[in-house]
Amino acid sequence: MKHPLPSRRSRATALLAACLALAPAAQAQQPPATDPPATPSALPASAQPPRQFRLSNGMTLIVQPDHRAPTAVQMLWVRVGSVDELDGTSGVAHVVEHMMFKGSALLKPGEFSRRVAALGGRENAFTTRDYTGYYQQIPVERLEEAMRLEADRFASNQWPDDEFRREIEVVKEERRMRTEDQPRALLGEQQNAAIFDASPYRRPVVGWMSDLSAMTPDDVRAFYRRWYVPANAAIVVAGDVDPQQVLALAERYYGGIPARAVPVRKPYTELPQRGIRRIEFKAPAEQAYVSLAFRVPQLQNLDEDSDAWALLVLAAVLDGYNGSRLDRALVRGPERVADSVGAGYGLYGRGPQVFSLVGVPAAGKTSEALEAALRAQVARIAQDGVSEAELARVKTQWVASETYKRDSVMAQARELGSQWVQGLPLDADARMLARLVAVTPAQVQAVAGRYFGDDQLTVATLRPQPMSQREPRSRSPFGPAGELR
Structure with missing residues (x-):
C-alpha cells in the first residue's frame, strides 16, 4: 500500500497550509493591508495541545488529543529514508517498508493488514528521502491492539527469502509504473542527479533499477537492523485519547523493545555550483x-x-x-x-x-x-x-x-x-x-x-x-x- 512520493512542490504547499493559522499575537506584527486577513481562532475549540514523552528505551511518543470523533490514528515514524542509503543499494529504505508487511515473530506474511482490517481500520505506509512512516486509523477502542501489532513488527520483522524475491519484483514494477513509464518522472530523476554532487538526495527514493535487480535479502535485513531502533523512531497518536493512558500503552508494547544506539551519520559538504x-x-x-x-x-x-x-x-x-x-x-x-x-x-x-x-x-x-x-x-x-x-x-x-x-x-x-x-x-x-x-x-x-x-x-x-x-x-x-x- 503506497502513497505517491511527495514532490517538492506539494510538500511546500502543504507546509504553508500547516504553518499559518494567524494567531492574534502574530497578527500584530503584520503591516496593514488593503484587504487584511480574517482573524480565525488558532485552533478549534475542542483541540488540546500535543504532549511529548520519551519511553524508557529512548523511543519518542507524541500524543495529540482531539475528542470530536471516536477515532484514533497511530503513526510510526522512523528517521530513515533514501538519504541514509549507500551507493549500490539505492531503494533499500523503500524495500524495507514493503517487507515490514511480510511477517514478524507473531504474524505470517500479509497477516498484519488482515488484522488491521478486522479491527475496522485502514493502514498504509510511505517512504521519502528523509523518513519512513506507517499508520493505522482505527476506532479508538481498538488502539491498544493496533499498538501491539505495530510494536511487534517494528521489533521483530522477519520473512523468508522467497517473500523478498516476490516483493522485489513488485517494487521494480512500481518503479516502471511511476517512473519509467512517466517521462517527467524520468526527467526529474536526471535533474536531481545533476543538481547534487555529494548529497544522497541525488539518488531516487524508489532506487535505480540496476540496484533493485542486484539487491539481496541480506541487504534489506541489514538496513532494517541498523536503523529500526527505538531511539530513531517516534510513535504519534492523534484522536479521542487521553495522553497518560496512551503513554501507559506505549510503555507496555514499545517500551520493552531493547534500546540500541542510533548509528552515526557521516556529514558531507555540497560543492559550490559554478555555472548553469x-x-x-x-x-x-x-x-x-x-x-x-x-x-x-x-x-x-x-x-x-x-x-x-x-x-x-x-x-x-x-x-x-x-x-x-x-x-x-x-x-x-x-x-x-x-x-x-x-x-x-x-x-x-x-x-x-x-x-x-x-x-x-x-x-x-x-x-x-x-x-x-x-x-x-x-x-x-x-x-x-x-x-x-x-x-x-x-x-x-x-x-x-x-x-x-x-x-x-x-x-x-x-x-x-x-x-x-x-x-x-x-x-x-x-x-x-x-x-x-x-x-x-x-x-x-x-x-x-x-x-x-x-x-x-x-x-x-x-x-x-x-x-x-x-x-x-x-x-x-x-x-x-x-x-x-
Whole structure:
C-alpha cells in the first residue's frame, strides 16, 4: 500500500497550509493591508495541545488529543529514508517498508493488514528521502491492539527469502509504473542527479533499477537492523485519547523493545555550483516540459532571521493558489506562453533544498521561451517587489487551508511526525507563524534578486518524441497501482 512520493512542490504547499493559522499575537506584527486577513481562532475549540514523552528505551511518543470523533490514528515514524542509503543499494529504505508487511515473530506474511482490517481500520505506509512512516486509523477502542501489532513488527520483522524475491519484483514494477513509464518522472530523476554532487538526495527514493535487480535479502535485513531502533523512531497518536493512558500503552508494547544506539551519520559538504547545468531528455510525450531548479538556503533554525522564510513566501506569491503571479502572467495573460506553470520550495529537510519553477509550453511556444518567461517573473519581483496587499491575500488563503487541516486527525498526526523527523519542537507551528507573517515585501524582493542566477540553476527540458516510438511493455503480472506497497 503506497502513497505517491511527495514532490517538492506539494510538500511546500502543504507546509504553508500547516504553518499559518494567524494567531492574534502574530497578527500584530503584520503591516496593514488593503484587504487584511480574517482573524480565525488558532485552533478549534475542542483541540488540546500535543504532549511529548520519551519511553524508557529512548523511543519518542507524541500524543495529540482531539475528542470530536471516536477515532484514533497511530503513526510510526522512523528517521530513515533514501538519504541514509549507500551507493549500490539505492531503494533499500523503500524495500524495507514493503517487507515490514511480510511477517514478524507473531504474524505470517500479509497477516498484519488482515488484522488491521478486522479491527475496522485502514493502514498504509510511505517512504521519502528523509523518513519512513506507517499508520493505522482505527476506532479508538481498538488502539491498544493496533499498538501491539505495530510494536511487534517494528521489533521483530522477519520473512523468508522467497517473500523478498516476490516483493522485489513488485517494487521494480512500481518503479516502471511511476517512473519509467512517466517521462517527467524520468526527467526529474536526471535533474536531481545533476543538481547534487555529494548529497544522497541525488539518488531516487524508489532506487535505480540496476540496484533493485542486484539487491539481496541480506541487504534489506541489514538496513532494517541498523536503523529500526527505538531511539530513531517516534510513535504519534492523534484522536479521542487521553495522553497518560496512551503513554501507559506505549510503555507496555514499545517500551520493552531493547534500546540500541542510533548509528552515526557521516556529514558531507555540497560543492559550490559554478555555472548553469542543463539536462536534455528525449522521450515519447505529447508536450514538452521545463523544470528550473535553483540551489537556495534551507531552514536551519526556527529562531534565525533566515532567508528561508522569504523564499517560502515568494513561492506562494508565484504559485500555490488560483490567481498566482505565474498563472496570471504566463497562462492567462495576453501573451500566453504556457499551458500550466508552478513553483515550489522545500524549506527544510535533512539535505539541501531547491526552489523550483516548472511549466508546459503553450502550443506554438518553445521551451526556451517558457524558461525565459519563468525567470523574467522572478526578475520582475527582484526589480519591482510585491505589495502588502498581495502578501495579505496569500496569508488569508493559508488561513483557510489551516482550518481544513485541523479537521483531520490524520493531518495533525502527519504534521507532528514530520516535524519530529526534522528535530522541530511541538510548538513549531506557532514559531513558524511568527516568522512567516513578519516577512516583509522588502525581504521577498531581496531573495528574488539574490538566489536566481546561473550559478544556482539546473535546467531540465523534456523534448517530446512521437508517441509511436514508445516501446511496448509486457502486461504486468501484478495488481493495480493501489495494491502495490
